[in-house]
Amino acid sequence: MDRLGNVIKSYLNNDDEKIFGSARGERRPSHDPDLDAAFDELNDFLNNDKARDEPGPEPHAPPHGPETSNGTIPEELRQDFAELGVAFGASGTECKDAYKKLLKIHHPDRHAGHEGNMKKATERTARINAAYDRIEKWRKG
Known part of the structure; x- marks a missing residue:
């Protein structure tokens, strides 16, 4: 509960730059390793999601029919x-x-x-x- 309280206090004190990073989108490490790990996992997921959205060859659509x-x-x-x-x-x-x-x-x-x-x-x-x-x-x- 203390961690949640600290996060809420950060929001209320407009101190989100300390937790979530600078305005350029860089994230600085917080004092909470669980929070750091969660943000790293989120970044990995979002980056992998972008890679999946990039256009690529159709997996099973050759021009002359399935082969x-x-x-x-x-x-x-x-x-x-x-x-x-x-x-x-x-x-x-x-x-x-x-x-x-x-x-x-x-x-x-x-x-x-x-x-x-x-x-x-x-x-x-x-x-x-x-x-x-x-x-x-x-x-x-």
Whole structure:
């Protein structure tokens, strides 16, 4: 509580330059290592966020259609990519992440208390598994 009180006093005394840095945006170390660590973490996050916002090449949008090392993606897999909720031609990592996320959401054990919901979850999980298996089987070719 003392730290919070000191921060509030700093605001009220218009002493924020001492805690948050000069007007140029530079932050000077405070007397609180936790506060310093929090600001360093925030700066790292904000700097990484800016790097993600910079334009770069599209990850899966080649000019002549989706391709991988195994060749052009068969049109039959379009529905499987949609089942996973990823773009047609998404990378293996994107597919795997989406697959895991969907399994966590739709796992039948999460719906064990309601028979109807459990049945729907079981069916959805089977479709998710089948879609991911077909995509991976094609990738391994």
